[in-house]
Amino acid sequence: MAVAEEKTSPGTSEKSTSEKSTSGRSTSESSTSEKSWHGVVLQSLKRNDIRLVPYVPDRVLTTLIRNLHADPFFTTFPAAREEEAVGIVSGAWMAGMRGAVLMQTSGFATLANVLASLAVPYQIPLIMFVSERGTLGEFNYGQSLVCRTMRPVLDSLAMEHHTATRLDEFEFIVDRSIKQAIATQAPVALILSPLLTGGKVFDK
């Protein structure tokens, strides 16, 4: 875990030849035979019997959301707010169904109250995938400011979180983090860096 977490410094992923070019453009958009980050998420959810996936969408998450909808294993749907999605998966988990929430950085920023008053004190293994906006080529100043609130909030609640930057270690991070959240009954945030996903760039 600790090893996987400390790969956020610039340049670490540039040594990887297999995953993508370094200019911030994502390479594999579809789930073909080539391994993709969203394919890893989908397969890891399945392997860990996580069936319920409410989300508030993000451009970067488009392919993942589409593939979740296409797979009858999953019950996946949009929620109006991230808080709502947290409530839904919390209720489902207490009744025996595992879930995860997909969101963007700015959506995470709306969650401090429900993390501190529901997920953490009730010991609910809330699994969150947060597509990271606001860094590594952000074009909207507000997004970059929102992004800076995310890790301090997570750290202030001593919540487990990892920033995934590399495809070669992504499956390890996702699978182990899901298992740890469930085993320790503690929430986890998996932050999907633009280094992993390509992010959202100026012309979109």
Next chain:
Amino acid sequence: MNSANDTPARNTKVMNRFDLTSRLIAKLKNEEAVIGGIGNTNFDLWAAGHRPQNFYMLGSMGLAFPIALGVALAQPNRRVFALEGDGSLLMQLGSLSTIATLAPKNLTMIVMDNGIYQITGAQPTPAAAVADIVAIAVASGLANSAWAADEEDFERLIEQSMSAAGPALIGVRIDDKPGVGTTRRDPVQIRERFMHGMGVREPL
């Protein structure tokens, strides 16, 4: 405050939260789940007599319906009731549309509407004098939504909801009395007991 109760749309009797909650609990014979929203709503659920199938929110204002939706999705064969205050619901009006879209047959939502934030000093909600919660629910896609005219009507609507083809919402006008009891504020025990009540955990 009472200007809220004088609008023609709410030509219904002003009832009492504890009395209505007790009437609901008296009807439950099949280990139905009951989710109690923040504050007085779950205080009166507690006061009506603790059951392992009760879940009490100690924060996360507005999430009673989303949590109940999660329970309902996880256990489609169990009837799930959610008790929420009007002020709380105003924080998550979007959840009404999410529930309408997913349309779980086993979910009954009850809105305790006194038009005030009783617990913080009885200040009127922004909706009190102008909005109709049941009309909002109908417009959000929850066609099976109704005001209870009086206690008997409330009991009739509860019965009706138990065999309805989709989710039901019942609005009740209540007085400005505080909750009768105080929930024991032990989130881990509340969650653990609820999971026993839902049959997904065995006691240690």
